[in-house]
Amino acid sequence: MLEQSLALPNAEWPYFQILIRLVLSLALGLLIGLERERRKKEAGLRTFGFICLLGALGGSLGPAFALVILLLTGMLAVFLNVQTLRAGQGTELTTSAAMLVTAVAGILCGQGHTISPAAVMVIATALLAWKERLAGFSMGLTESELRSALLLAILAIVIYPALPVGAVGPWHLVEPRAAWVTVILIAGIGFVNYVLWKVYGTRGTELSGFLGGLVNSNFTVIELSSRIGQGAEALVPPTYRSILLATTAMIARNASLLLILAPITLLGSFAPFALMMATSLLLVVWSYYRRAPAEAAAVAEINLDLPFSLPQALKYGAVFLLLHIVGGVTQRQFGDVGFYFVSVVGGLMSSASAVAAAAALAAQGSLSPTVAGTGAVLASFTSIVFSLSFVLRTRSRGLIGRLAGAMACIALAGLAGVAASQAVQPWVAQWLPDLAELQAHGAASPKR
Incomplete structure (x- = not known):
């Protein structure tokens, strides 16, 4: 009985359809990861690529698995902030928020969405890349x-x-x-x-x-x-x-x-x-x-x-x-x-x-x-x-x-x-x- 309750659902996934979803999620994760890598953050290119891929897999498996992926991403963000605090570098709230956004975008990719997650990730990357310009504009108001x-x-x-x-x-x-x-x-x-x-x-x-x-x-x-x-x-x-x-x-x-x-x-x-x-x-x-x-x-x-x-x-x-x-x-x-x-x-x-x-x-x-x-x-x-x-x-x-x-x-x-x-x-x-x-x-x- 226990083995049956823990068994993963079996599903026949269309090869090209799931491949397109995974490729899109990987591209979006690498996009925002590239910006974080350029700023020499602890979570960079590979980390964000993995997060978005995990989100796509969770979205493809179902709502329960998507929630698990979000929970795991939140735990990863907590671990990242603990590490940076121990190193005396302060918190990484912006990177943590970007990780959660990346996970949600990956879930949307896994569910078959294309334009919505792409738009979200482009906007998120722009907000990260334009940090100095946005900060200067807000301070000048x-x-x-x-x-x-x-x-x-x-x-x-x-x-x-x-x-x-x-x-x-x-x-x-x-x-x-x-x-x-x-x-x-x-x-x-x-x-x-x-x-x-x-x-x-x-x-x-x-x-x-x-x-x-x-x-x-x-x-x-x-x-x-x-x-x-x-x-x-x-x-x-x-x-x-x-x-x-x-x-x-x-x-x-x-x-x-x-x-x-x-x-x-x-x-x-x-x-x-x-x-x-x-x-x-x-x-x-x-x-x-x-x-x-x-x-x-x-x-x-x-x-x-x-x-x-x-x-x-x-x-x-x-x-x-x-x-x-x-x-x-x-x-x-x-x-x-x-x-x-x-x-x-x-x-x-x-x-x-x-x-x-x-x-x-x-x-x-x-x-x-x-x-x-x-x-x-x-x-x-x-x-x-x-x-x-x-x-x-x-x-x-x-x-x-x-x-x-x-x-x-x-x-x-x-x-x-x-x-x-x-x-x-x-x-x-x-x-x-x-x-x-x-x-x-x-x-x-x-x-x-």
Whole structure:
């Protein structure tokens, strides 16, 4: 009886299938073990390879054996820490956690998973390899920046699930969750690009302008042009390129919002956005290659606000809801012309919110994708003109003249794109119903 209870289960394993699982587990174990070996840790290449192989065998044998492998890996981690403490080297908590992650990934490989364990092990290896960079980044964070990140997480994880689903109000014009997703999306883009600006923004005026334009193009233009107002005429050429790059970043951000919130809307406005970005980049490249050899290489620092704050969230939310409601009402009462007027006015307040409102109306079916896309282009036009007004305050004829000509070229390129879109609209309209149906089906399907 005892021999029968201790007997291992017999199973016929498919040779190639189990071989692929074991090879994958060994490769993943060697991946993270290579990083530990490079740092001269006690548990290195062979140890992590064995752990992942054991996990794959345990996952293939069944849940009971998988739990045994996890227990054995935990005991091995305890033994490793005891050894390092006796040697006076402190604990190896990071390596111990990596060993447990490796065992779980091996178990997943043994159960037939491929993408999940591979993604986990790549992420774990990256966390180990980027130790110094992550530590330096975390130590460089200010308390205000950390609070901003926590606030963004609260808005996305705590408040969003508590909002009602579907349209509310007597006219069903407001969808709280859709509005909140837009707020989180715009703030998230600003937060990510704020991090990029903080890491790379002081390495050059042009790079600062581009990354600053992703966060807030108008504020970036104000900061850049203020240097010219202080008498730094030598900064005119790099400031010209920086403002153009900030404009390019604003256009790219607005196009990305359309792509994320209502991909079908970008179909009719792709030509204007693409031509405006291409024209702006060509002007930057032309100016760069025509720069004088003795051109000043001074760096204009851009003092952006915090990446995310509660007033900023309320501003985005209020502007989005206002444009969403007014845009829907004016479109019903005055047709497409009324919506275009709201888009132009909205571009003065926040082009990102105006574009997001147009995309939301198109996603709900209140606007046609072509009209919503054209409204997004008009909001971008308004933002460009509004940015140019800040440059006029510098009274620098060189900068004003060059930027006025450049902005005129960008606007003409956008108008040419709108005309091209209108020309191909009958052809695109044949495909829009099918694309809209696919988009609606994708939005209605349950998320897994």
